[in-house]
Amino acid sequence: MSLSHSSAEFTPCADCNIRYRAVCSTCDNDELAQLEEIKYYRTYDAGQPIMFEGDEMHFVGSVVSGAATLSRSLPDGRVQMVGLMLPSDFIGRPNRETVDFDVTAIQKVTLCCFRRKPFEAMVASTPHIGQRLLEMTLDELDVARDWMLLLGRKTAREKITFLLALIARRTADLHMTKVSEELPFEMPMSREAMANYLGLTIETVSRQMTALRKEGIITLAGSREITIPDMARLKAETGDEVQVGALN
Amino acid sequence: MSLSHSSAEFTPCADCNIRYRAVCSTCDNDELAQLEEIKYYRTYDAGQPIMFEGDEMHFVGSVVSGAATLSRSLPDGRVQMVGLMLPSDFIGRPNRETVDFDVTAIQKVTLCCFRRKPFEAMVASTPHIGQRLLEMTLDELDVARDWMLLLGRKTAREKITFLLALIARRTADLHMTKVSEELPFEMPMSREAMANYLGLTIETVSRQMTALRKEGIITLAGSREITIPDMARLKAETGDEVQVGALN
């Protein structure tokens, strides 16, 4: 038999790399012990589906490592990414029977899963978890609203440069490099995923990438190895910054 | 002195029309009494600003009647609506000092306000409120994600017909009319608000409305009085439905 996922080794919560950022970050030791009872790990390879829209939701859980996407589609096949789930992000919704978007691994991803029913019981009995979940959900809502501004009002170039700046910044944060100087990073997603994130076609994504390269705003080595020689110059293209030197 | 808002008569929570849907819906009598201590009403006329992005958030609260919008903007003035707040919806975010979008009344709106600090204390001490707030926030996130699909992937015509169907349905729900037959309703927002909702220009909105009128999909009496002779026909234009009769 070939499962679409595999189980991974058990890590004690105390040693977990997302211990202080995930839904469990405000739990005390007793609460962690309870969670440890109902948790298990799963990993999915890049490209593998994790859940399908309409499926029964058997578990909820946190992204421990890697990346997954949430996406919604129209009946004719158009797809829009609606969530990019990175380490510490929480997937699934308590008190909801079915999944309401497709969840897909875009990199090899490890999830810390909780069976839904016991988790719901814990949310009800453990205010800490509910409070943290509220905080995280409000943050996600904020992100979603910025994303709406991007989808509704930004040009293709602004969308692309915004995404590049976002990923570059996150990579820099992760590696503790300073943003001031030359910034090389790897794009964690395909052109198609970028297009679905930004509400564009892959052709437009590709053309914009080429244009940015030709203008020297980015350097490409292969399609995913990107260097940003001048972050300010990139940021100036996102539409988010006031243009200081602008005439009028 | 002319304030941008006025205070409204006090209504006991027990008599409130959003008693069973708002953030307080799961509160018991004691908890309601506590809320009643810190609540006050405010009304704003159509078009009036309620909060500005960046302002200190002095209060949070529920929409009791009327409608307000949340919107984000780019420095050059482009605007995207990111929330449409209707009766029972909750405005503001506990544990956040500043407002992060503009809040504007689009109809005469009455808010049931709670001073932020005491409300935060209640959220911390009253699990009921936090749980309800979590539920409502998750619902909003769902709405935001559908909205992202609309903004990123739908055509102008699909956007418009979706919005018309949405408002028509909500009006029908409110008046308990059956959706089967001819459905007249009033658009609660200007062409500009529609454009900001949909990520379009007012000209495109106007043109699409005219086109729909000429095709007999809607009837217009004035710019806001709309009748839908055949709901199925409107829905078929939204892109959300599988087209049963479609060849291939």
Add this chain to the structure above:
DNA sequence: CGTTACGTTGACTCCCGTCAAGATCCGTGG
């Protein structure tokens, strides 16, 4: 009746999507 805000319509432009052809990368197997 003038003023002002709001909505409609037209002419034109251009950005981005569509369709199609190549190019590049990569894993698999002969």
Add this chain to the structure above:
DNA sequence: CCACGGATCTTGACGGGAGTCAACGTAACG
């Protein structure tokens, strides 16, 4: 090791949908 095939990415030609700019209509209101 190289050939093959498929997936992914790039590039080009082209067209159309939606934006821009401008003029005009219409409704609301003092």
